[in-house]
Structure formats: C-alpha cells, structure tokens
Amino acid sequence: MQRQSQISAQKSFAVAPMIDWTDRHCRFFHRRLTGRALLYTEMIVADAAIHGDRERLLGFDRSEHPVALQLGGSDPHKLAQAAEIGAGYGYDEINLNVGCPSDRVQSGTFGACLMKTPEVVAAGVAAMKARVSVPVTVKSRIGVDEQDIETALDALAGAAWSAGADALWVHARKAWLQGLSPKENREIPPLDYDRVYRLKKANPDRFIGINGGILSLEEAATHLKTVDGVMLGRGAYQNPALLAGVDAFLEERAPEPVDFHGLIEAMAEYADRHISQGGRLSHVTRHMIGLFHGFDGARRYRQILSSKATRPGAGSEILREAFAAVDLATRRDAA
Structure with missing residues (x-):
C-alpha cells in the first residue's frame, strides 16, 4: 500500500490508539477492512522505544500504512530520539500523548498531566519536529481536574501549534487524574463536543480532529461538518465491521459488500x-x-x-x- 500522510485538507478518519488493543495484529486486521483510515499504535513510552525490544514494540506489517506511532513522555531529548527511531521504522506520523490519565503516566508526569504544562508539550513537539520529516501531532483532552476547559485547551493548542504541530486530535472530555480509573475516565466525564467545535471555529486553518464516544459513521459525518477528522476508539474496536464502510464514506460513494x-x-x-x-x-x-x-x-x-x-x-x-x-x-x- 502506498504510504500517505493523513494531515491534509481532506477529511480524515482514524482509529484511536488504545493500550492493550491496537497492537500490530489488531492493525493488520483493521487494515483488511479499510485502506484509508489512519491507524495508531498503542502508546509507546519514549524510554521503551529507546531502550526496549524495538522490533516487538515498533515492528509492523508494511500493509498497515498509513500508520502512526503514538509516544508517551515529557523529556524533549528522549521524545526526539524515540521519534527518530519511529520514523526510521517507517511510521507515517508521530503523535504525542497528552490524554492518558493512568497512574503509570502520572508517575512519569506525562500523558494527561501535560495539559497542565503546555510549555513542556511545546518543547517536546519542537524537539521531535527538528528530528523527523513526517508529521508530528498531538492528542489531548479538553482539560484535567479543575481546569477551565476554555483556557486549558486554548493554551495547550496554542503551545502545540507554536512548536510546529501538524494536527491536534482532541478527546472531548476532561480527564480526572484523581478519583477515576482510566476506564472511568473514558466514560464518566461528560462529552463536550461543542468545546472542540469552538476551538475549530477560532482556528479555521488548523487541522483539528475529534474523538470520544463516536460509535457510527453517521455520527462521524455530523462531526465532519465542523472539524477536519474523526477518531473512533471502542466503537471501531468492538464493532470492526464498521470500518468496512470507511473508504466509501470518505469518498462519498455507496459501500460495497464486505468479502x-x-x-x-x-x-x-x-x-x-x-x-x-x-x-x-x-x-x-x-x-x-x-x-x-x-x-x-x-x-x-x-x-x-x-x-x-x-x-x-x-x-x-x-x-x-x-x-x-x-x-x-x-x-x-x-x-
């Protein structure tokens, strides 16, 4: 399959990075159903990419293109090194995780914690941009804990773009770093799609994709009237046949029967x-x-x-x- 960047003026569809789910076997399966959806790895911690078993962590089948590597970390030097390794493996995009709320990432002060330190996000993005030629993107929440979602998301987005980020994918929920498990953080904080819409309206020339609670192509079509991309997580994983309609959906043609x-x-x-x-x-x-x-x-x-x-x-x-x-x-x- 020809490699391609999904960061363009065309509307985009992506399958979200999901820990323990979107491994190389999952992505190979999903690619048999859709040729156009952008697929993401699980979050790979920068230290693991640098020091771990790279083939196990980063290896993938070439048919998976277009495929993006999601990294977790906060040290700009390590992120840049891991991004360079990922680009060397052939990934089409490097994405920085600014949304995972698990205890593991909190102890490492990355993931959703980075919503509190936009300057750290900017430093990481800038370092990666300086080392790789593929797009560098960010996936965030709309805020964490008691943050004001208006100022928090604007600050995060502004920092990412000032550093050269090519796209921002936003999970349209807050993350609560204390009191909720990662599973609860995917379900309990209320969805606020309008907040992402407001960000797009204020930044019409920036690529902004939306994620969170989207379960069908019909819902995706509604979001694409406002934003540039839609990202499905559990909706695509738990009902993978949905992905068989993605190519026709993006190309605005009638879907073909699934073989x-x-x-x-x-x-x-x-x-x-x-x-x-x-x-x-x-x-x-x-x-x-x-x-x-x-x-x-x-x-x-x-x-x-x-x-x-x-x-x-x-x-x-x-x-x-x-x-x-x-x-x-x-x-x-x-x-």
Missing part, C-alpha cells in the same frame, strides 16, 4: 505465519471477537474463538470453524 470469506482467509493465513514464528492464535483472534455483531450465529462465533483459540497449539482452523457458524444472509439488531 468476509476473503477476510477470514487473509486473517487465517496471517495467524498461521504468526504461529510459525512462536505466537499464539489468540494474539490475532482476540481482536476479531466483535466482527459479526448483529449477524445470526455471532454468539457461537464468539464462543468458539473465546474458548478454543486460547488453547495451546490452536491453529487457524479454529478461526475457520468459528466463521462457519455465522449466517451471513441473516443480520439482526442483536446477535
């Missing part, structure tokens, strides 16, 4: 390669559990993958067995 048989065969062959290299079937199939949401037989499909794909020695025949349980001719509101 589920071809998809399953491609994933079975990929799983076989992974297993031959010492991996397990479940590393691949765990990302495919929600594929047939709404189809008759989807429950049985999920049961087979959940119970059999995790067994030692399980091979791609388990994926084919699960697929055989699905009736593609019957789609219902609930599987």
Whole structure:
C-alpha cells in the first residue's frame, strides 16, 4: 500500500490508539477492512522505544500504512530520539500523548498531566519536529481536574501549534487524574463536543480532529461538518465491521459488500505465519471477537474463538470453524 500522510485538507478518519488493543495484529486486521483510515499504535513510552525490544514494540506489517506511532513522555531529548527511531521504522506520523490519565503516566508526569504544562508539550513537539520529516501531532483532552476547559485547551493548542504541530486530535472530555480509573475516565466525564467545535471555529486553518464516544459513521459525518477528522476508539474496536464502510464514506460513494470469506482467509493465513514464528492464535483472534455483531450465529462465533483459540497449539482452523457458524444472509439488531 502506498504510504500517505493523513494531515491534509481532506477529511480524515482514524482509529484511536488504545493500550492493550491496537497492537500490530489488531492493525493488520483493521487494515483488511479499510485502506484509508489512519491507524495508531498503542502508546509507546519514549524510554521503551529507546531502550526496549524495538522490533516487538515498533515492528509492523508494511500493509498497515498509513500508520502512526503514538509516544508517551515529557523529556524533549528522549521524545526526539524515540521519534527518530519511529520514523526510521517507517511510521507515517508521530503523535504525542497528552490524554492518558493512568497512574503509570502520572508517575512519569506525562500523558494527561501535560495539559497542565503546555510549555513542556511545546518543547517536546519542537524537539521531535527538528528530528523527523513526517508529521508530528498531538492528542489531548479538553482539560484535567479543575481546569477551565476554555483556557486549558486554548493554551495547550496554542503551545502545540507554536512548536510546529501538524494536527491536534482532541478527546472531548476532561480527564480526572484523581478519583477515576482510566476506564472511568473514558466514560464518566461528560462529552463536550461543542468545546472542540469552538476551538475549530477560532482556528479555521488548523487541522483539528475529534474523538470520544463516536460509535457510527453517521455520527462521524455530523462531526465532519465542523472539524477536519474523526477518531473512533471502542466503537471501531468492538464493532470492526464498521470500518468496512470507511473508504466509501470518505469518498462519498455507496459501500460495497464486505468479502468476509476473503477476510477470514487473509486473517487465517496471517495467524498461521504468526504461529510459525512462536505466537499464539489468540494474539490475532482476540481482536476479531466483535466482527459479526448483529449477524445470526455471532454468539457461537464468539464462543468458539473465546474458548478454543486460547488453547495451546490452536491453529487457524479454529478461526475457520468459528466463521462457519455465522449466517451471513441473516443480520439482526442483536446477535
């Protein structure tokens, strides 16, 4: 697949970086469904990219393009070094995480904590821009804790852009650094899409994408009337068949039927390669559990993958067995 930057005047669609979810197997699967969506890695801490097992952390299949590397960190020198390593691996974009609220990132004073220190974000972005030629972007919240979301988001955005950031993706919720778990931070703070819209209205020439609680292409279309990009997280992961409509959605044409048989065969062959290299079937199939949401037989499909794909020695025949349980001719509101 030809490499391409998604930071352009065209409307963009992205699958959000999600820790423990958007690994290389997930991205390979998602790419079989959409050629145009921008895919993101899990957040990789800069220190890990510099000192860790780079092939395990950063390696990816070339078919995943366009694919972005999301980094976590606050030290400009380390971020620049990690960005350069990522660009060397062939990533199409480097993204700085300014939104993760977990205890782990708080102890390292990065992620959502950086909403409190826009100058640190600016220093990190500037350092990365000086070392790589691919776009450098930022993904933030609208604020943290008791911050005023009007001034907090403006300050963060202004700092990022002053340092040369090519795009800002905004999760339209606050993050509460004390009292809420990462899961609760994705659900409890109320969504405020209008705040992101106001940022875009005040900055019409800047690329601003929106994230948070978007579950369908219909909702995405509504947001794209105002902002430049939409990013789906759990909505895309838990109902991946949605991604099969993304290319037609962006190109404003009628969607084509999904070739589920071809998809399953491609994933079975990929799983076989992974297993031959010492991996397990479940590393691949765990990302495919929600594929047939709404189809008759989807429950049985999920049961087979959940119970059999995790067994030692399980091979791609388990994926084919699960697929055989699905009736593609019957789609219902609930599987």
